[in-house]
Amino acid sequence: MxxxxxxxxxxxxxxxxxxxxxxxxxxxxxxxxxxxxxxxxxxxxxxxxxxxxxxxxxxxxxxxxxxxxxxxxxxxxxxxxxxEGIKYSFYHSDGSGTIQGDKNSTLDTIKDLHLTNWSIKCVKDGMDDTHWCSLRKHNISIGIWKNGSHFISVGNDHFPSSDITLRIDKNQPVTAVAESGFTEKQADLLISQMKVGESALSRYQEWPYRANKDKKVELYGFSEAWKILNVIYSTAQQ
Incomplete structure (x- = not known):
């Protein structure tokens, strides 16, 4: 040749x-x-x-x-x-991505440097091919377990026997023991409040200090983010 x-x-x-x-x-x-x-x-x-x-x-x-x-x-x-007016971006490979969490967000890493969006995460269990997915903003995570039930977690590295608390707007605070977390009933109540709420005030204690850590998280885009997460979770089951 x-x-x-x-x-x-x-x-x-x-x-x-x-x-x-x-x-x-x-x-x-x-x-x-x-x-x-x-x-x-x-x-x-x-x-x-x-x-x-x-x-x-x-x-x-x-x-x-x-x-x-x-x-x-x-x-x-x-x-x-x-x-529904909220920007989003996610990978089909693993469901990870970002959803607009601030009215000024563009989902551009540089332009959004001082803004906080909702991050999406999905984890697949290699043993049984089931999966769970969650949203996170600051120290609050909201998600769907492998069995379809809902969960909310606050903070990390909790001080032993301490509590976690969330208050949505002016609603009654909801408290649980950090080790066991919120019950499904509590999680569903909080999610329903977050869908129409403006902010969430979180409180927890982080090891090694027995002192409350409070953080106010704006709920901009949560209702839409939750719907998007449910679509990702359900489609991944097919």
Missing amino acids: KPWIGAQIVLLLMWSQHAAADDACPKTAYSSNYQKNLPIVDADGLIKSITPLLAGGQISCQVGINHKNPSTNERLRIETGSY
């Missing part, structure tokens, strides 16, 4: 790789570690859908070297959009 013919074949294969990736995901960005001579495989995602989960959402892809298998490139799908 003549050298120039071989070069043309290599170029054709490289173009084919890009074309295939772009066909699978028209809006594709290639990372600096992308290897043109390696095949592209889809990430083994928590969310199997290749289309947006939410109306009006858009899918874009990132292609780069697969760190779990360096002989391939990996394609990650990211869904972005605005849901």
